Amino acid sequence: MNRNKLALAFASLLLTLVLLLSACATQTGTQPPAPAQTEAQPVEQKPAEGALPDVIKIGVNETMTGWGAAYGDMTWKGVQLAHEQKPEVLGKKVEVVLVDNKSEKSEAALAAQRLVEVEKVAAVVGVNSSSMSMAQNEVLEKAKVVSMATAATNPLVTQGKRYAFRAAFIDPFQGDAGAKFAVEELGAKTAVLLVDIALDYPVGLANYFRQSFIKYTEDEKAVLAFFSFQTGDRDFTAQLTQIKSLNPDIVFAPDEYAELGAILQQAKQLGITAQFLAGDSADVPELVQIAGENAEGFMYTAQFHPDAFTNPESKQFVDAFRAKYGIDPETFSVTGYDGYMLMLDAIERAGSLDSDKLYEALVATAFTGARGLTKFDANHNAILGVPVIEIKDGKKTFRYIVQPPQ
Amino acid sequence: MDFELFTQFLVNGIALGSLYALIAIGYTIIYGVVQLINAAHGEFFMVAAFLTMWGVMQYNSPWYTSFFVAAVIVVLLGLLVDRVAYRPLRKQKTSSFIGAISVSFLLQNLFVVLFTARAKPFPHPKILDEVLHYGNVVVPVVNIAIVIVSITLFLMLYFLVVHTNVGRAMRSISKDPEVSQLMGVNPDKIIAFAFILSTSFAAIGAFMYCSKFPYVDPFTGVIPGLKAFIGAVIGGIGSIPGAMVGGFLLGMGEIMIVAAFPELTAWRDIMAYALLILFLLFRPGGIFNVRVREEKV
Numbered sequence: 088m089n090r091n092k093l094a095l096a097f098a099s100l101l102l103t104l105v106l107l108l109s110a111c112a113t114q115t116g117t118q119p120p121a122p123a124q125t126e127a128q129p130v131e132q133k134p135a136e137g138a139l140p141d142v143i144k145i146g147v148n149e150t151m152t153g154w155g156a157a158y159g160d161m162t163w164k165g166v167q168l169a170h171e172q173k174p175e176v177l178g179k180k181v182e183v184v185l186v187d188n189k190s191e192k193s194e195a196a197l198a199a200q201r202l203v204e205v206e207k208v209a210a211v212v213g214v215n216s217s218s219m220s221m222a223q224n225e226v227l228e229k230a231k232v233v234s235m236a237t238a239a240t241n242p243l244v245t246q247g248k249r250y251a252f253r254a255a256f257i258d259p260f261q262g263d264a265g266a267k268f269a270v271e272e273l274g275a276k277t278a279v280l281l282v283d284i285a286l287d288y289p290v291g292l293a294n295y296f297r298q299s300f301i302k303y304t305e306d307e308k309a310v311l312a313f314f315s316f317q318t319g320d321r322d323f324t325a326q327l328t329q330i331k332s333l334n335p336d337i338v339f340a341p342d343e344y345a346e347l348g349a350i351l352q353q354a355k356q357l358g359i360t361a362q363f364l365a366g367d368s369a370d371v372p373e374l375v376q377i378a379g380e381n382a383e384g385f386m387y388t389a390q391f392h393p394d395a396f397t398n399p400e401s402k403q404f405v406d407a408f409r410a411k412y413g414i415d416p417e418t419f420s421v422t423g424y425d426g427y428m429l430m431l432d433a434i435e436r437a438g439s440l441d442s443d444k445l446y447e448a449l450v451a452t453a454f455t456g457a458r459g460l461t462k463f464d465a466n467h468n469a470i471l472g473v474p475v476i477e478i479k480d481g482k483k484t485f486r487y488i489v490q491p492p493q
Numbered sequence: 494m495d496f497e498l499f500t501q502f503l504v505n506g507i508a509l510g511s512l513y514a515l516i517a518i519g520y521t522i523i524y525g526v527v528q529l530i531n532a533a534h535g536e537f538f539m540v541a542a543f544l545t546m547w548g549v550m551q552y553n554s555p556w557y558t559s560f561f562v563a564a565v566i567v568v569l570l571g572l573l574v575d576r577v578a579y580r581p582l583r584k585q586k587t588s589s590f591i592g593a594i595s596v597s598f599l600l601q602n603l604f605v606v607l608f609t610a611r612a613k614p615f616p617h618p619k620i621l622d623e624v625l626h627y628g629n630v631v632v633p634v635v636n637i638a639i640v641i642v643s644i645t646l647f648l649m650l651y652f653l654v655v656h657t658n659v660g661r662a663m664r665s666i667s668k669d670p671e672v673s674q675l676m677g678v679n680p681d682k683i684i685a686f687a688f689i690l691s692t693s694f695a696a697i698g699a700f701m702y703c704s705k706f707p708y709v710d711p712f713t714g715v716i717p718g719l720k721a722f723i724g725a726v727i728g729g730i731g732s733i734p735g736a737m738v739g740g741f742l743l744g745m746g747e748i749m750i751v752a753a754f755p756e757l758t759a760w761r762d763i764m765a766y767a768l769l770i771l772f773l774l775f776r777p778g779g780i781f782n783v784r785v786r787e788e789k790v
Contacts, residue, residue, distance in 0.1 A: 154610065284759055315759040319716040321706035324505035325751035326758055332498055345612035345708050352707065356624045356633050357501075376614040377708045379622070 139440065143179045145430065146186065146202035146211040148223050153190025155216055158419050162215045162237050164412055165423025169431075172407065176431050177438065183427075184208060188219055195219035199226040208232065209440040210433075212426040215419055217241035224251045231442045233449060235430050237422035238390065240367075241287075245467040250442060252449050252467040254426035255390055255418075256491075258288070261366055262295025264473035264489035265339065265388045269364060270303035272475075272487055275336035279311050279361070281326060281350065283342045285318040292341040292366045300339075311335050318343070323350050324357065331359050341366035348377030355381040362386065370418055375481050382478045386486060390418040394485035395474035396459050404457035416457075425456040425469075497629045502752040508636035508705065510744030511643040515698040516721035517740035518650065518733060519691040525667045525731045526680075526687045528586065529579060532593040534695060535718020536600035541567040541696035542615065542709040543604060549616040556616050564696035571692035572685055580681065604711035617704035635705045642701055646694065647737060654733065659686055667731070720744075723769045729779025738780060743768075 147166055150159035163185060170183050184206045188195035195214055202208045203226065211227060211234040214220045220236040221244055227234045228248050236244050236253035240261070245251045269275040278300050282293045297310050311333050314326040327350070330338060338361045340350055347369055354363065362384070369387040378385070393405045393415050404424060408416040416424070429452060434440065437448035454461050462470045470491045477486040516538065523531040541563050548559030578596050582589040621635040654660035662683045665673040670680050702717055703709050721740055728739020747761050772779060 312755065314755070317759075317762060319712060321702075321716070322505070322509050322747075324509075325502065325748045326755075328498065328501050328505065329751065329755045345710065348612075348614075348708055349706050352622075357631050358624075358626075373612060373614065373708075377612065379614075379707075 139177060139179060141179060142182050143176060143434070143440065144182050144184055144206055144208040145427065146184050146199075146206060146208035146213075148186055148188055148195060148198045148202065148211055148213040148219075150190040150214065150216060150219065151185070151187035155190035155219075158215045158238070159187075159190070161417065161419035162213065162423035165237075165408075165416065165420035165425075166212060166427045168404075168408055168411055168420075169424045169427035171411075173428065173431055176434050181431070183212075188214065188223075190216070190219070192218055192222040195222040196226050199223040203227065203230040203232055210234065210430050210445065212423070212430055213237055215239060215422065217244055220244045220251075220253075224248055227251065233430070233433075233442055233445045235426040237426045238419050242466070242468075248467070250446055252429075252463060252469075254422045254429055254461075254469055256471050256473065257468045258292050258366070259295045260468070260470075260491075261388050261473060262292050262341075263299040264475075265292075265341075265364055265366065266296050266299035266303055268388070268473075268475050268487060268489050269300065269337045269339075269362075273336070273362060275300075275362070276304060276306070277309055277311050277333075277335040278337040278339055279330050279333060279335040280313045281323070281330070281338055281340040281342070282313065282315050283318055283320075283346060284315040286343070288366075288368060289341045289343075293339060296339050296341070300337075316346070318346070320346070321349050323353050327354050327357050327359060330354075330361070331357055335361050337361060338363050339365070341368065343368055344371040344374040345377060348374050348382070351378040351385055352381040364388075367418060370476070370483075375478060380481075382481070384478065386475055386477045388473050388489070389476050390471075390474075391416065391421040391458060392474040392476050392483065392485040395488050396457065396472070398455060398459050400455050401457045401459065421457050425458060425461065428456050429454055429461060499752070500630045502748055504630060504632050504636060506745035506748035508633075508639050508744075509748055510741035511639050512698065512702050512705070512717070512740075513721045513724045513744040514737045514740035515639075515643050515646065515694060515701065516717055517725040517728070517736035518647075519694040519698070520722055520725040521728075521730055521733055521736035522687050522691045522694070524725070525733075526663055526684055527579075527583065527589075528731075529583075529589050529593065530722070530730075531691065532590065533574065533596040533600060534691065534722075535714030536597045537567050537571055537692050537695040537714070538699040538702075538718060539604070539709070539711060539714030540570060540600060541692075542699040542703045542713055543608065543711070545700065545703075546613055546615050546709050547608075550613070556618060559616070560696075560700055564693065567696050568689050568692045571688040571695075575685060575688045580684075601711050601715075608711065610711055612708040612710040615703040615707045615709045617700075617707060621704045633705075635701075639701045639705065642697065646697065647733075650690070650733060653690075659683070663687060720747075720765065723765055725779075726769055727772050727779055729781035729783035732779070732781045732783045735779050735781035735783055742780075 149162050174181055186198040186201055188198045202211055211232060214223055215238040217239040220239040224234055228250055231250060233250045238255050239253055240255055240257050242257050245253055280293045283289045301307060301309050340347060340363060347365060351363060365387040367389040370389045375382050405416060432454045433445055433448040437444040452463055458471050464470050472491055473489040474485060475487040477484050519534045520531060523529055544563035544566055545560045548554050548562055549556055574596055578592045579589055582592050621638055623634040625632045662678045665678060666680050666683050674680060720743060724740030724743040725736045728735030750761050751758050
């Protein structure tokens with residue numbers, strides 16, 4: 088406790104010191120390089136172009152400790168691999184500066200501040216979590232530093248922000264892909280929703296799925312019913328018995344993995360034959376451990392599967408990741424990897440570290456990464472194919488890819 | 494609703510109701526002898542489930558050994574908590590209730606720090622995953638096991654309370670602690686015995702609950718603990734048949750409300766808590782109208 092307080096006091100002291108110093112620096116430091124050269128064009132200042140630093144710093148703001156430690160670690164693994172493969176840009180060495188935000192929102196903002204003011208990074212990659220990305224982006228937007236959130240999927244992370252981008256698709260996109268897959272690939276005509284109404288993610292995703300399911304089936308009544316429960320509930324037999332009597336083609340249950348495990352088990356016991364479908368919150372190994380054989384045939388949409396993308400860049404990434412870490416890459420590591428690569432691609436095309444030039448380069452992105460051709464939509468969200476994963480023999484198996492709209 | 498569908502709901506309701514009844518007994522035993530609402534009961538339940546899982550995952554021991562060790566640890570933990578946190582506060586009812594709440598959060602947070610909040614699969618005998626079919630009605634074996642275990646434990650408890658000396662001492666403490674002390678009953682010993690009983694019920698309840706809903710995390714005890722508590726109050730807290738009936742009715746009600754009004758699934762928790770308030774207001778003694786012992790000045 089005491090050590091924490093001491094560290095906090097020290098950090099805030101350091102911060103004020105840094106703020107003071109940087110204030111002094113802007114007053115004195117920027118004057119000298121301006122004169123000489125072209126006095127004919129006083130309007131056009133171009134300090135950034137000539138002034139490429141010897142080392143280009145990329146900040147990585149991640150959840151290395153705290154509840155998100157596992158996710159932060161996976162993301163950092165992806166970034167490190169990308170850095171290893173692409174350690175230079177514009178003829179300069181790239182240095183990645185990792186800061187730990189301890190999985191806390193306030194720390195994420197502080198970490199962003201440090202990256203901007205102390206480390207003077209050219210761009211930031213991360214955070215994998217939506218709420219921490221939002222806290223970070225408030226700081227970065229003001230400082231005019233471009234950012235690339237990794238696995239964060241809440242629309243608000245980039246909405247209304249000029250310099251904020253993300254290397255992942257968002258939930259409306261995922262919900263739409265799930266519905267499209269259900270209707271066009273599985274031939275589903277009816278669906279039922281089973282949703283944890285105490286959490287934002289399931290409620291949002293289920294809503295997007297419902298809209299798209301009605302759109303693709305062209306049937307206003309295609310969604311037969313909406314059943315709810317609350318986080319911590321474990322007995323779903325009442326809802327499932329109702330679902331059994333409705334006999335839908337699809338049960339869309341975009342819930343947390345533990346509840347989902349119990350749902351799948353009870354559904355199998357009750358003899359429900361409908362296809363269960365969920366979102367990327369199901370992409371956790373514990374799901375299969377909890378549900379056991381009952382998870383057979385269960386499907387969900389996710390950001391990534393090693394077999395989902397056939398382009399050589401993807402194969403290369405998967406092989407290199409397996410060789411380096413001995414495990415399969417998943418959502419977090421692929422977004423970390425692609426996040427770094429997308430940012431370096433933009434720096435390369437901008438030919439500068441000026442944030443407005445980087446912004447323009449990012450908007451024009453058409454980069455082939457580990458998930459194929461990646462572009463950004465009007466709100467700076469990645470437009471990507473959505474893999475559908477099926478549990479087969481207890482393993483995550485690639486089933487289908489929903490191609491992004493052109 | 495056709496008959497088979499109704500029977501299916503009935504099967505689901507009996508299982509959930511029996512589970513709540515089993516857990517509710519733990520509250521009522523403690524309340525009966527010390528008038529303490531043991532808010533940490535759900536956490537004893539969670540610790541039992543967690544340690545059972547941990548024993549199997551970490552030491553590869555069979556589930557029954559692991560469960561037995563876990564149950565013993567939880568009983569000892571219950572005695573420790575009573576000795577350290579409850580007994581010094583016994584004279585002040587409010588303080589001891591606050592103490593119980595603190596113990597509850599302490600255990601939850603301790604387990605989050607030690608094991609993280611991620612849910613882990615709960616190891617249980619494979620036979621409990623089987624299901625029996627009667628026409629279109631599905632009866633999971635685990636439901637049958639829950640009912641058998643519950644009824645057996647109720648009968649044992651009944652025998653213990655009515656026909657043994659410890660049971661008589663428990664009842665006399667609950668009626669009048671001072672007079673029973675004059676008659677040679679040591680209240681601290683009897684209260685400790687009540688804690689042994691209550692935590693044993695928590696451990697067995699946890700095993701049955703997590704075998705049916707096969708995962709465990711540090712918050713496993715919160716919802717069943719709350720629901721069973723409501724059940725105990727509805728039945729009449731302090732009364733053993735009250736806890737059984739109250740817990741059973743609450744579980745059955747939760748299932749039947751969804752059966753009758755599928756749109757109202759979101760409302761079932763609200764109704765459970767509303768029911769609690771209604772009972773406290775209009776029939777604090779519960780269905781069995783248990784008399785609350787008057788405090789002597």
